[in-house]
Amino acid sequence: MFEVNNQTSSQHEVLTPLSPSQNPPEPPSGQPRQGRSGVRTAAIIGLILLLLVVFVIGGFAGWVYAGTKSSASSSASTSNATALDTLRESVAAKVRPSIVEVYVTLTNGAALGSGVIVNSQGYIVTNNHVVSGALTIQVILSDGTKEPAQLAGADAAYDLAVLKIAVPQGGLTVATLGDSTQLKVGQEVLVIGNPLGITQTVTNGIVSALKRTVSEGQGAPTIQNAIQTDAPINPGNSGGALVDLQGNVDGIPTLTAIDPEFNTRPMASGSPSPLIASRPSCRSSFRAEKCGVVSSLSLQCHPDDDP
Secondary structure: OHHHHHHHHHHHHHHOOOOOOOOOOOOOOHHHHHHHHHHHHHHHHHHHHHHHHHHHHHHHHHHHHHHHHHHHHHHHHHHHHHHHHHHHHHHHHHHHHHEEEEEEEEOOEEEEEEEEEOOOOOEEEEOHHHHOOOOEEEEEOOOOOEEEEEEEEEEHHHOEEEEEEOOOOOOOOOOEEOOHHHOOOOOEEEEEEOHHHOOOEEEEEEEEEEEEEEEOOOOOOEEEEEEEEOOOOOOOOOOOEEEEOOOEEEEOOOOOOOEOOOOEOOOOOOOOOOOEOEEEEOOOOOEEEEOOEEOEOOOOOOOOOOO
16 A cells, blocks of 8 residues: 555656746847847948948049149149230230331341330430431331331440431320339340331340349440340341330330350340340430349430430
């Protein structure tokens, strides 16, 4: 009896179900951890892609900006060059009608030069060496009108002379006279005259130097405080105008460069051709105050004065 009861009890223990208060076994924890790691990796990859997109867009924008800036700079340079050309053309158009051709007859031939109309009463400034020793003097205006001229005054020391012509019916175009003391080295200038008889020729250059001392040759006067320019000039330019870009006549072309080895003018294309200038006062005594140095004499005439 006791043995049977013990067996029954033992079977009862084996078949007894789990108590509801007992927790079910937890699933393996490895699988959820793998899911969180994948999300993190995807986020990093997304961030890297976003940064690449930002860098690409930024680089492209910078390239576009640089190209736009370069294009704008190029356009500005072209615009400035066009504006300078337009200014030169305007100044030349303004001054050319006041430049005349001076033709003189001499005992041994003839000579040709240029002159500048300095007042409405018919007074013209030129170089003394253009009219020195002249038997007759004729002035040819920009419109082709020919007028006989008389020598009203001269100053050989400054190589300046004043001519007088009768005022034609249509009147005269008078040059605006500047002040050569205001010129600066490097400043752009024009030279207008009749080189080699080619009337109304305009060349351009810069003020190369100021306050030069230049000799016009053996036994000739030495010009002080001349203006030097690299604007090309040739025989016939003497007596014409050195003009700034405001349209003011600041000097009178007087000399060209001389090759010291051969005592001739340099013939190379584009070679500097200095001028000489001085500032005459247009009175009968013709007092000239020199003021520049190199290929043109600067003028400070008083148009209302009667030479």
